[in-house]
Amino acid sequence: MEATVKINEITQNDLDWKICYDSERCTRCGKCIATCTFNALEMQVEKRAYTAVEPELDNPTAHKRKFKAVPVVKQISDLNHKCVGCGMCEKVCPNEAIKPERNIDSREALINHPGGSPIKRGGRTNLSTERTLDKIKVGRISQMTDPSLDAQRHTFDLKTPFGRILGPEELPTKFIDDEMKIEGPTPPVRWIYPIIIGDMSIGALSTRAWEAICIATAYLNEKHGIQIRMCSGEGGMPIKLLKSKYLKYMILQIASGHFGWNRIIKAMPEMVEDPAGILIKIGQGAKPGDGGLLMAAKVAKHIQEIRGVPKSDLLSPPNHQGLYSIEESVQKMFLSMNAAFQFRVPVAIKVAASSSSVSVYNNLLRDPYHIVGGFFMDGIQGGTGAAHQVSLDHTGHPVISKVRDAYLAATAQGKQGRIPLFAGGGMGMTYDLAADAFKAICLGANGIFAGKIFIQLLGCIGNDNGRCNQCNTGLCPTGICTQDYRLVQRLDIDKGAEAIVNYMLNVDTELKKMMAPIGNSSLPVGRSDALVSVDKDIASKLQIPFVC
Amino acid sequence: MCRIGAIKSLNPIHPSMALTLMLSQQKGHDNSGFAIVMKDLYGIFEPYKDKPLLSYSCTEKGKTIIEEFMMEKGFSKKIFRWEPPVKPFKGMDFAKMPFYGFDVFNYPDNLMNAPWETKEDALLDTRLELRKLLEETGDGFVFSFWPDVLTLKEIGNPNHIGEYFDLWTKRDDILSKNIVIQYRQNTNYEIVRYAAHPFFLQGYTLCANGENTFYVKNKECQKSLHKGYIGFESDSQCFLYTLHYIHHELKWPLPYYKHVITPLPFEDIDKMEAEKQKSLYKIRESLAHLEINGPNTIIGLLPDNLMFTCCDSKKLRPVVVASDGVTTVITSEVCGVNDVLPNRDPEKDIYPNEREIVAITNDMEIKRWKQQ
Ligand code: SF4
Ligand code: SF4
Numbered sequence: 001m002e003a004t005v006k007i008n009e010i011t012q013n014d015l016d017w018k019i020c021y022d023s024e025r026c027t028r029c030g031k032c033i034a035t036c037t038f039n040a041l042e043m044q045v046e047k048r049a050y051t052a053v054e055p056e057l058d059n060p061t062a063h064k065r066k067f068k069a070v071p072v073v074k075q076i077s078d079l080n081h082k083c084v085g086c087g088m089c090e091k092v093c094p095n096e097a098i099k100p101e102r103n104i105d106s107r108e109a110l111i112n113h114p115g116g117s118p119i120k121r122g123g124r125t126n127l128s129t130e131r132t133l134d135k136i137k138v139g140r141i142s143q144m145t146d147p148s149l150d151a152q153r154h155t156f157d158l159k160t161p162f163g164r165i166l167g168p169e170e171l172p173t174k175f176i177d178d179e180m181k182i183e184g185p186t187p188p189v190r191w192i193y194p195i196i197i198g199d200m201s202i203g204a205l206s207t208r209a210w211e212a213i214c215i216a217t218a219y220l221n222e223k224h225g226i227q228i229r230m231c232s233g234e235g236g237m238p239i240k241l242l243k244s245k246y247l248k249y250m251i252l253q254i255a256s257g258h259f260g261w262n263r264i265i266k267a268m269p270e271m272v273e274d275p276a277g278i279l280i281k282i283g284q285g286a287k288p289g290d291g292g293l294l295m296a297a298k299v300a301k302h303i304q305e306i307r308g309v310p311k312s313d314l315l316s317p318p319n320h321q322g323l324y325s326i327e328e329s330v331q332k333m334f335l336s337m338n339a340a341f342q343f344r345v346p347v348a349i350k351v352a353a354s355s356s357s358v359s360v361y362n363n364l365l366r367d368p369y370h371i372v373g374g375f376f377m378d379g380i381q382g383g384t385g386a387a388h389q390v391s392l393d394h395t396g397h398p399v400i401s402k403v404r405d406a407y408l409a410a411t412a413q414g415k416q417g418r419i420p421l422f423a424g425g426g427m428g429m430t431y432d433l434a435a436d437a438f439k440a441i442c443l444g445a446n447g448i449f450a451g452k453i454f455i456q457l458l459g460c461i462g463n464d465n466g467r468c469n470q471c472n473t474g475l476c477p478t479g480i481c482t483q484d485y486r487l488v489q490r491l492d493i494d495k496g497a498e499a500i501v502n503y504m505l506n507v508d509t510e511l512k513k514m515m516a517p518i519g520n521s522s523l524p525v526g527r528s529d530a531l532v533s534v535d536k537d538i539a540s541k542l543q544i545p546f547v548c
Numbered sequence: 549m550c551r552i553g554a555i556k557s558l559n560p561i562h563p564s565m566a567l568t569l570m571l572s573q574q575k576g577h578d579n580s581g582f583a584i585v586m587k588d589l590y591g592i593f594e595p596y597k598d599k600p601l602l603s604y605s606c607t608e609k610g611k612t613i614i615e616e617f618m619m620e621k622g623f624s625k626k627i628f629r630w631e632p633p634v635k636p637f638k639g640m641d642f643a644k645m646p647f648y649g650f651d652v653f654n655y656p657d658n659l660m661n662a663p664w665e666t667k668e669d670a671l672l673d674t675r676l677e678l679r680k681l682l683e684e685t686g687d688g689f690v691f692s693f694w695p696d697v698l699t700l701k702e703i704g705n706p707n708h709i710g711e712y713f714d715l716w717t718k719r720d721d722i723l724s725k726n727i728v729i730q731y732r733q734n735t736n737y738e739i740v741r742y743a744a745h746p747f748f749l750q751g752y753t754l755c756a757n758g759e760n761t762f763y764v765k766n767k768e769c770q771k772s773l774h775k776g777y778i779g780f781e782s783d784s785q786c787f788l789y790t791l792h793y794i795h796h797e798l799k800w801p802l803p804y805y806k807h808v809i810t811p812l813p814f815e816d817i818d819k820m821e822a823e824k825q826k827s828l829y830k831i832r833e834s835l836a837h838l839e840i841n842g843p844n845t846i847i848g849l850l851p852d853n854l855m856f857t858c859c860d861s862k863k864l865r866p867v868v869v870a871s872d873g874v875t876t877v878i879t880s881e882v883c884g885v886n887d888v889l890p891n892r893d894p895e896k897d898i899y900p901n902e903r904e905i906v907a908i909t910n911d912m913e914i915k916r917w918k919q920q
Contacts, residue, residue, distance in 0.1 A: 142761065154862065155813050161833050168798055168834040173827070178801040180827040189833055191814060414772030417836050519761045520841045521862065522811075529764040 032089035122471025139532030163189030163346035194447035201233030204385035236260015257316030285378030288352030292316030297474030300483035348374025381426025386472035407444025428453030434510035606688025622656025642704020751851030
């Protein structure tokens, strides 16, 4: 029997976003429909009643009810064409006639499982958005006995080591006329800006977006002396860049799929500079235990070339095949990566923060070969280009307490700083990257890494409240996360790069502004006494004072 | 700000000179303590230069604890004891202990002919154990146990402390060629005697002023470096431990102490020749947690009695070095120098900059090492 009211049919009110449309203001230019990459809008014709005056001989004011067909813009109430709230229609509408509106009664998460499939998306967790960092304040302000510094006048050393650090007793020192000489090899260490642009691959990003970030990175280094480094993400990079002098600003990533490494290895003889480092990705905070995923929709021809693959879903396995223990990963992976660049380039590891991170870190600290040059911990609030929503929202571990634990574990052995710690996952989530970096550093991190905020600077409008997050679909409305040649034109490379440069210049000043009041001119790594927390539990976990 | 001072002289001097040096530098209401370390002793201690001298203060019960403990450790032969003459007076404003002792011991038989490294270790262990023992019952404090070194620390008004021990009267019983002294000014009322500088560890003496803004970093790092790095009652103890670590443990020359605590900015290191660059980078990497970030002035005295001073890298605390050729003074403010060396040529006074170590050798030569 057919339903009397078709309650199983999807209507606007079942979806996360509803389109507000004012047909009075609409001029039917059609821009919104043309712009919407998700095909969430269509032109329809509505039957409208109106009253017309049709004078008759005996009744000059006679009225008639009449009908007309009116073209209108309508939202398609269909899960395959659902509105994602990107607001592009609103952006292009010349008349403020249309905009998306959040639907608080949405049932989308419940019903969006066509064919029984789980929801996949990009972005960050949309559930665990409360942040530890926001409950921490810089409470130790220098005033009388330890004067604040002048952020304008003093020299600030905003650099952090990246590479395996030897203890003083391990240094091959020799004194000639009381002058220290370092005789013998030491692991490579680079001093870099304490913020690293985190690993977003070409493939996950459009080449134009990736290029904009590269340009910003190079510009910040060359013009402003901010030694920021960018990590390539898995999937290699253009040959031209591999052979250019700008390679020195890039950290090459190798993940379990080993994508792109053929070309990297082939380019080695022609490299004019060493890369800034190698990052072996073991895990990712946004989807710990999950491998990488690049949907076929995004594997365009140039991506196939860079990665050396056919067009299909590209899956990096959840683990590095053949590595069954930390010891083994140290020996095999690190040694081969170190050896590849003849021990001139620091090799670091990136793992998803988890209950066992500290044991892993401890193990690496004790590695007798001194070949692990950095420990990157990625927390649950990290972003991704594609993951199951259930992973994004429910699996993972906050990064802050883990970084603190790892630092304190190293401290207990007198080995703090030997393997620099970098914290990521949700850095810049509230757009305060400088404050986030500063607090993480005081808790023991040597630096932080961040990704999402940099594409947000390019123009990505996705957020952690369910807006867009369609990075996996190849339909990115801002041209950042897609390989569709029409969509990528939406991104202005120069303007995007400029936004990143401006933001980082501001971060640089803000970092100084935070260091000055605590009276420090070099990075306060581990200076937990500068922090207080307004949350008792956070304070006790991180071993900082509770204040209220 | 605490006032710190040190005097080094070719002729043995009496503590009254150090008190005079500090007197005019006093400011503020607090003056919460006083401490003095004398090294290279003359007067009544001169015959015992090579014998360990225990400096302590305690209760009557503490006296017994110390005696029994020292006996048990084989320091059975106390060969000399100095009990400072005390002059109680009305309105005395300091927390005195019932007993102050300065005992000279013979080395136990097993140490008598031991190499110096073994003796050093044994002396430190003995002091640390004794300190722990006394702390358990709260019966006393032990400040140094070392040949040719005398330490006195008290809490309260420094002038009163000096008066009580009759240190203002110039005599020739207690003399030394090196004195390091501090008048504490501290707004923290809950202080303990161990928090008063100068601190002492295995022949190294150091006092400092200002605040160590990298105290937590320094402390966390030092805790696991050496058994003698304990207490941390004052953030300035970290400076002594770093000095001991660099100079005694790593055996690096003194200028490297400065490179560790106040590394040159990267932009300066990058201008240097490659070899130098490499070592400075490595030092900065390896010992990042021993960096200090001001505001401080440090006065140190090495086991061989080289006396030196240096500042934080922003020079946020004053210090002056002045000499008349026989006696050299390092202190916070020049008014103190004027009182003890009125006849020197003030134009030759040195105001050390933030990048140097100014050191005074035993024959009064002033050396300056620029950090470069
Ligand atoms: S908000 Fe975005 S997805 Fe929704 S209709 Fe407008 S353009 Fe399409
Ligand atoms: S705008 Fe593009 S990059 Fe940003 S959330 Fe949407 S799809 Fe992802």
